[in-house]
Amino acid sequence: MTNVLVVGSGGREHAISWKLSQSPKVDKVFTAPGNGGTENNVEISVDDLDELANFAAKNNCFTVVGPEAPLAAGIVDKFNQLGLKIFGPSKKAAQLESSKIWAKEFMKRNQIPTARFEIFDDSKKAENYVESLDYNVVVKADGLAEGKGVIVCNSKEEAVSAIQTILVEKTFGDAGNKIIIEERIDGLEASFIALSDGNVAIPMASSQDHKRIYDDDKGPNTGGMGAYSPTPIVDEIKAKKIQKEIIEKTIQSMKNEGIPFQGFIYAGIMLKDDEPYVLEFNVRMGDPECQPITMRMDFDLYDYLLASSEQKLSELPKPSWKKQSAVCVVLASKGYPISYPKNEEISNLDSVSENCQAFHAGTKSKEGKILTNGGRVLGVTALGDTLDLAISNAYSEAKKISWPHKVFRNDIGKKGLSYL
Numbered sequence: 001m002t003n004v005l006v007v008g009s010g011g012r013e014h015a016i017s018w019k020l021s022q023s024p025k026v027d028k029v030f031t032a033p034g035n036g037g038t039e040n041n042v043e044i045s046v047d048d049l050d051e052l053a054n055f056a057a058k059n060n061c062f063t064v065v066g067p068e069a070p071l072a073a074g075i076v077d078k079f080n081q082l083g084l085k086i087f088g089p090s091k092k093a094a095q096l097e098s099s100k101i102w103a104k105e106f107m108k109r110n111q112i113p114t115a116r117f118e119i120f121d122d123s124k125k126a127e128n129y130v131e132s133l134d135y136n137v138v139v140k141a142d143g144l145a146e147g148k149g150v151i152v153c154n155s156k157e158e159a160v161s162a163i164q165t166i167l168v169e170k171t172f173g174d175a176g177n178k179i180i181i182e183e184r185i186d187g188l189e190a191s192f193i194a195l196s197d198g199n200v201a202i203p204m205a206s207s208q209d210h211k212r213i214y215d216d217d218k219g220p221n222t223g224g225m226g227a228y229s230p231t232p233i234v235d236e237i238k239a240k241k242i243q244k245e246i247i248e249k250t251i252q253s254m255k256n257e258g259i260p261f262q263g264f265i266y267a268g269i270m271l272k273d274d275e276p277y278v279l280e281f282n283v284r285m286g287d288p289e290c291q292p293i294t295m296r297m298d299f300d301l302y303d304y305l306l307a308s309s310e311q312k313l314s315e316l317p318k319p320s321w322k323k324q325s326a327v328c329v330v331l332a333s334k335g336y337p338i339s340y341p342k343n344e345e346i347s348n349l350d351s352v353s354e355n356c357q358a359f360h361a362g363t364k365s366k367e368g369k370i371l372t373n374g375g376r377v378l379g380v381t382a383l384g385d386t387l388d389l390a391i392s393n394a395y396s397e398a399k400k401i402s403w404p405h406k407v408f409r410n411d412i413g414k415k416g417l418s419y420l
């Protein structure tokens with residue numbers, strides 16, 4: 001028996017903690033810093049690598065890292081040096097997410113399909129480049145910007161203003177010292193996540209996120225307002241193609257370059273004319289995608305995370321998945337992703353039925369009450385025999401829960417229905 005320390009505080013980390021606590025091999029699951037829904041919270045921030053290491057050592061923990069920031073800061077390298085068991089990619093491997101430029105150049109030299117691009121640190125040169133193009137572009141800050149450093153442009157004027165925002169006004173700070181200008185690819189977007197031990201990669205169930213704040217994909221991008229799994233957009237043939245031409249090629253190329261990738265590798269995919277292109281890599285589970293994916297796992301997640309960290313994934317059987325669909329509806333506080341009220345009491349949280357989990361994200365527990373504490377507050381995630389049923393199950397549960405400034409999208413999963 002072992003203990004587990006899950007690092008993070010979002011819906012992803014609640015779902016991972018929930019699943020790991022079901023393993024017969026796991027004694028106690030701690031979460032640092034956790035939220036109002038996770039048990040055994042430890043008050044250590046995700047940036048405090050020394051304290052996290054001390055805690056893991058003292059409590060005999062296998063550590064599982066949820067978010068990108070501690071991975072980019074080198075938590076895995078540090079724990080490995082100290083002989084502590086940990087799941088996730090090294091700092092060098094985490095560059096696939098922490099530097100978009102590094103990732104694009106990696107894809108280019110290894111022939112992994114992605115949109116054509118150029119890199120700039122000079123706004124005038126960037127503007128001249130945009131003027132010379134006959135297609136729309138996306139302007140991206142190089143570094144980590146909490147998912148906000150990407151501006152999808154509909155015209156040259158918008159591209160010029162995006163260049164100003166990132167490179168001149170430095171709205172995303174040093175993350176915008178360099179930018180990528182890439183071709184905008186219009187198609188169907190899906191999230192494809194696999195688990196790797198540096199040698200092999202096991203695909204997780206497919207999923208689709210809903211990034212925009214409002215129904216019908218209107219309004220600004222967010223971390224994700226809901227997700228469902230599986231997505232019919234990635235049928236078996238496309239899944240095989242993505243697995244072979246993108247995931248396995250990436251894992252093999254990372255190994256060849258001397259940077260083996262251990263952890264969850266997330267490819268944000270755009271499918272255009274049935275061909276997949278990588279929009280971005282993340283070096284962790286997606287959030288909210290993690291929530292419906294975890295609900296459908298019919299295997300012991302602990303075994304697989306441990307095998308990834310010990311380079312033994314090929315010794316495990318193919319993981320099995322519940323046939324049902326799962327849908328996660330994010331309940332947010334009005335004003336997210338910009339500014340929103342906090343400390344509002346959430347009611348009827350205990351009313352969710354079997355087959356549904358209200359995963360906590362921005363919540364905290366205070367004097368026996370659960371209060372809102374972030375923009376994305378809960379991920380109400382339900383199973384159903386079909387996507388349609390999973391959608392209605394998730395919404396009927398989501399509607400029971402309330403607080404004064406609760407908001408949510410009404411169309412999570414709808415895009416999937418139109419492809420069935």
Ligand code: AMP
Pocket residue numbers: 115138140147150152182183184185186189211221268270279280
């Ligand atoms: P990223 O953080 O790189 O995934 O970008 C955020 C969002 O911007 C993606 O989920 C897409 O919706 C959109 N996006 C990024 N790159 C492109 C592209 N080359 N073409 C079209 N949309 C894109």
Ligand code: GLY
Pocket residue numbers: 147209223224282285286287288289
């Ligand atoms: N939901 C998208 C992400 O986790 O980056």
